[in-house]
Amino acid sequence: MINITFPDGAVRQYEPGVSALDIAKSISEGLARKVLAAKVNGQVIDATRPITTDATLQLLTWVDTDGKATMWHSSAHLMAEALEALYPGVKFGIGPAIETGFYYDIDLGGRAIGDEDLKKIEAKMQELAKQNSSFTRKDVSKADALAYFTEKNDEYKLELINDLQDGTITFYSQGNFTDLCRGPHIPGTGAIKAIKLMSIAGAYWRGNEKNKMLTRIYGVTFPSQKELDEYLTLLEEAKKRDHRKLGKELELFTFSENVGLGLPLWLPKGAMLRERLVQFLQRAQIESGYLPVVTPHIGNKKLYVTSGHYEKYGKDSFQPIHTPEEGEEFMLKPMNCPHHCEIYKSSPKSYKDLPVRFAEFGTVYRYEQHGELHGLTRVRGFTQDDAHLFCRPDQVKEEFIKVIDLVLHVFKSLNFTDYTAQISLRDQEDRSKYIGTDENWNLAEQAIIESAAEKGLKTVVEYGEAAFYGPKLDFMVKDALGRKWQLGTIQVDYNLPERFELEYIGADNLKHRPVMIHRAPFGSLERFIAVLIEHCAGKFPLWLTPTQVKILPISDKFLPYAEKVAGLLKNAEIRAEIDERSEKIGKKIREAELAKIPYMLVIGEKEANEELVSVRRQAKGDLGAMDIPAFVSLVQEEVVNRKPFE
RNA sequence: GCUGUUGUAGCUCAGGGGUAGAGCACUUCCUUGGUAAGGAAGAGGUCGAGAGUUCAAUUCUCUUCAACAGCUCCA
Numbered sequence: 001m002i003n004i005t006f007p008d009g010a011v012r013q014y015e016p017g018v019s020a021l022d023i024a025k026s027i028s029e030g031l032a033r034k035v036l037a038a039k040v041n042g043q044v045i046d047a048t049r050p051i052t053t054d055a056t057l058q059l060l061t062w063v064d065t066d067g068k069a070t071m072w073h074s075s076a077h078l079m080a081e082a083l084e085a086l087y088p089g090v091k092f093g094i095g096p097a098i099e100t101g102f103y104y105d106i107d108l109g110g111r112a113i114g115d116e117d118l119k120k121i122e123a124k125m126q127e128l129a130k131q132n133s134s135f136t137r138k139d140v141s142k143a144d145a146l147a148y149f150t151e152k153n154d155e156y157k158l159e160l161i162n163d164l165q166d167g168t169i170t171f172y173s174q175g176n177f178t179d180l181c182r183g184p185h186i187p188g189t190g191a192i193k194a195i196k197l198m199s200i201a202g203a204y205w206r207g208n209e210k211n212k213m214l215t216r217i218y219g220v221t222f223p224s225q226k227e228l229d230e231y232l233t234l235l236e237e238a239k240k241r242d243h244r245k246l247g248k249e250l251e252l253f254t255f256s257e258n259v260g261l262g263l264p265l266w267l268p269k270g271a272m273l274r275e276r277l278v279q280f281l282q283r284a285q286i287e288s289g290y291l292p293v294v295t296p297h298i299g300n301k302k303l304y305v306t307s308g309h310y311e312k313y314g315k316d317s318f319q320p321i322h323t324p325e326e327g328e329e330f331m332l333k334p335m336n337c338p339h340h341c342e343i344y345k346s347s348p349k350s351y352k353d354l355p356v357r358f359a360e361f362g363t364v365y366r367y368e369q370h371g372e373l374h375g376l377t378r379v380r381g382f383t384q385d386d387a388h389l390f391c392r393p394d395q396v397k398e399e400f401i402k403v404i405d406l407v408l409h410v411f412k413s414l415n416f417t418d419y420t421a422q423i424s425l426r427d428q429e430d431r432s433k434y435i436g437t438d439e440n441w442n443l444a445e446q447a448i449i450e451s452a453a454e455k456g457l458k459t460v461v462e463y464g465e466a467a468f469y470g471p472k473l474d475f476m477v478k479d480a481l482g483r484k485w486q487l488g489t490i491q492v493d494y495n496l497p498e499r500f501e502l503e504y505i506g507a508d509n510l511k512h513r514p515v516m517i518h519r520a521p522f523g524s525l526e527r528f529i530a531v532l533i534e535h536c537a538g539k540f541p542l543w544l545t546p547t548q549v550k551i552l553p554i555s556d557k558f559l560p561y562a563e564k565v566a567g568l569l570k571n572a573e574i575r576a577e578i579d580e581r582s583e584k585i586g587k588k589i590r591e592a593e594l595a596k597i598p599y600m601l602v603i604g605e606k607e608a609n610e611e612l613v614s615v616r617r618q619a620k621g622d623l624g625a626m627d628i629p630a631f632v633s634l635v636q637e638e639v640v641n642r643k644p645f646e
Numbered sequence: 647g648c649u650g651u652u653g654u655a656g657c658u659c660a661g662g663g664g665u666a667g668a669g670c671a672c673u674u675c676c677u678u679g680g681u682a683a684g685g686a687a688g689a690g691g692u693c694g695a696g697a698g699u700u701c702a703a704u705u706c707u708c709u710u711c712a713a714c715a716g717c718u719c720c721a
Contacts, residue, residue: 199716200715200716201650201715202648202649202650202717203649203716203717203718204648204649204717204718207717207718208718213648213649213650213717216716216717218716249657257711257712261712308721309721312721313720316720317721334721335721337721364721366720366721368719368720369647369648369718369720370647370712371647371648371649371716371717371718371719372647372718372719372720374714469721491721518721552681554678554680554681555678555679556678557678582677582678583679583683583684584677584678584679584680584683585679585681586679586680586681586682586683586684587682587683587684588681588682589681589682590681590682591682591683592682593682594682602681604680605680614680614681616681621681622681
């Protein structure tokens with residue numbers, strides 16, 4: 001007998017060769033029906049594979065990330081089976097599970113498919129899923145594997161197999177379909193109850209644009225129709241919240257081909273919103289000891305040669321501009337740090353001066369590839385809420401922790417409550433792409449890991465994701481729809497101080513090199529505002545929203561009183577507008593509601609006579625009448641506490 | 647940058663080889679109405695741009711620009 005240890009610590013004994021599925025059945029039939037895969041000794045395997053030695057076991061179902069991934073991977077195989085049935089001779093590239101769903105890259109031999117085809121494929125998948133075919137695993141020799149796919153004339157699979165080692169190759173089959181695959185898979189196709197093929201896209205074989213373009217079909221499956229419906233509803237909601245759509249509707253920003261691609265134009269309301277965010281962070285930064293600085297939009301090319309960025313990114317940047325007489329080369333600044341390094345160097349520093357923290361809302365320009373441009377999230381000109389901290393090596397951790405506090409303050413104020421910290425370290429194998437010494441890298445990586453741990457952040461460590469000059473900590477934020485965004489970033493840099501030969505005089509009266517920390521809680525204002533718009537669906541918190549109050553006179557007769565109210569609100573620093581049109585109150589309300597104005601003040605005879613305002617809250621309705629000081633304090637309380645919209 | 651889809655009024659979109667249409671928005675007039683659309687009239691478009699085919703192109707073809715989706719990239 002072998003001992004199987006469950007996640008709760010319980011240990012049960014089974015015959016050697018028992019499968020996770022058998023074990024599930026021994027517990028309950030209901031559980032067995034839900035099992036998609038198993039984690040045995042930490043490794044995800046088929047629930048049907050025999051377990052021969054003592055092991056820890058976790059049964060994976062739909063609620064587990066690995067369970068979902070296994071089902072989606074199996075769904076890709078199911079789709080492949082359907083494709084092979086419908087389009088004989090189709091060749092297959094790769095078909096993995098992705099964050100939401102799966103895809104398969106296929107070569108249809110020049111045949112184009114469209115949305116109608118997706119419906120047909122879906123129907124075929126449904127039909128095949130109903131048969132509840134088992135997934136069976138088979139070890140094959142490299143020679144046999146090559147023979148099988150030579151027979152099928154599938155050059156993609158042959159290329160994949162050629163890269164594999166003999167003895168490690170497995171095939172999985174279900175129904176009439178067999179695929180090269182390392183697995184694992186769900187026990188049978190019957191677990192796949194609801195199927196939706198989402199889209200067709202082109203994708204290069206092995207992600208290389210020199211290779212042939214394959215047809216990629218994206219899909220997603222669920223264990224019930226209800227869950228699929230919920231997912232589709234979520235997508236609808238995401239569409240409604242798209243910042244490009246809301247940005248237009250709420251008159252926040254626009255683009256003009258005449259100005260240039262990826263160069264946002266902020267409209268008055270958007271500029272006002274942006275300005276509030278800047279003021280908010282500027283104030284928090286000054287309280288935290290930051291010193292505002294201002295630097296120009298261009299810089300001598302030499303600056304970027306010194307920093308190393310020219311070598312690394314020069315070819316992919318806006319090209320240098322030249323002075324007409326001397327022919328000197330200047331670049332639109334792609335980053336603020338070299339400028340800040342020069343500010344640091346403008347006066348000698350003592351160890352007593354450190355840390356110094358230079359902050360600037362600095363607009364930078366980067367040449368992003370045409371196809372990458374996307375609303376405000378990917379642009380060619382954007383403003384970073386940038387700051388560079390110069391400190392002694394012994395201050396790194398403390399500074400890092402302070403920055404984390406600042407970032408968390410920002411998130412809390414804007415109602416981002418769900419986030420994780422992604423710590424990006426060097427690639428453990430290939431260290432050639434990084435600038436700087438091993439010793440410095442180790443110090444920096446340690447400081448980040450320790451600070452994150454001390455602040456109790458939920459962290460994920462990613463190797464190979466570090467910038468070329470240093471490790472970093474990025475905040476991954478989940479918005480109201482559960483979508484992940486990378487916002488704030490903190491990066492340690494031992495490189496630029498070296499390149500710019502930054503120094504301070506230590507207590508020992510010798511010259512030392514400071515450490516630099518780059519940080520941006522928002523990242524860029526453009527991107528942050530895009531995420532904020534989608535997070536709150538355009539219903540900004542009162543302290544940020546461009547128009548806080550709309551005053552709606554019932555008829556023209558009450559305009560004088562409306563103006564008096566507007567004046568009083570303005571004195572209280574409340575942003576109010578009057579709807580002066582000769583329209584009926586219902587229409588004025590409707591339009592203010594659609595514009596997502598938080599407070600509407602309905603003003604008519606009763607209010608004018610008694611010096612009151614009738615307050616209506618967006619999406620909530622009539623709150624009744626109150627006097628003006630009461631309304632002012634209602635608004636001010638909400639503003640001061642930076643309450644979310646609802 | 648690559649592949650695909652799309653491009654008609656300020657916005658959302660219909661149409662289609664014989665020089666254009668709706669709703670909303672806008673302007674004017676009437677209406678002065680109490681919590682999500684009052685009425686009437688009017689104005690507004692080189693049908694993304696360039697070339698070709700045709701007696702005739704907004705419609706067909708090619709090129710180009712842009713947006714969108716995906717891929718590759720992201721200091």
